[in-house]
Amino acid sequence: MSHASPVLELAIFQVKEDHLAQVPALRAGLRETLKAFPGLIDYRGYCPINDDRIFVDLALWSCFENAQAVAQAFNDGDPRFADYMAAIESLSFMSHFSPEPC
Template sequence: MPKNTILELAVCTVSNKPAAEEARRAAMAAVKAYPGFVSWRPLTALDHDDMIADLVEWTDKASAEAAAAKVQADPAFAPYMAAIKGVTLMQHFETLETF
């Protein structure tokens, strides 16, 4: 039976979408080395010029929470954090068995 993973969904507003997406690429490169990282799927809203989202998969909730604390001090993450105007949603979800 496969182990459930944790999906982290962050929906944000940004001042400059192209600049935020560029900063996000650098942040993604850094986060790939964090313990428990599985994948990161960057999303961009089609109907909102100022909205982006990130879907990050972690092996477990403890890894996701540790990463949330680590990004606060990670210099590679600072430009991305600065590009974010506001966070609409930041939530963790447990994956369930698919049918």
């Protein structure tokens, strides 16, 4: 199924306590890795306001196929994601969304 409109990718995850201080550097590396894949429009990482370890990543992709290709590379253990993956204790939610039709 092809989506002509941009696709939002949302991931909610908990970071390992001993990796908290590394999150800014890890996200900078992730941003560069994502740029190497076709179709990235925007990437933003969100940090917890409270003292918990739940973080959110939002990526906007040009189409579902591009978003899915990156998600598959991540799930398959692509070494470009290894440092970021090592910091994640658990993934609570990850999915793709298309804009609501007007």
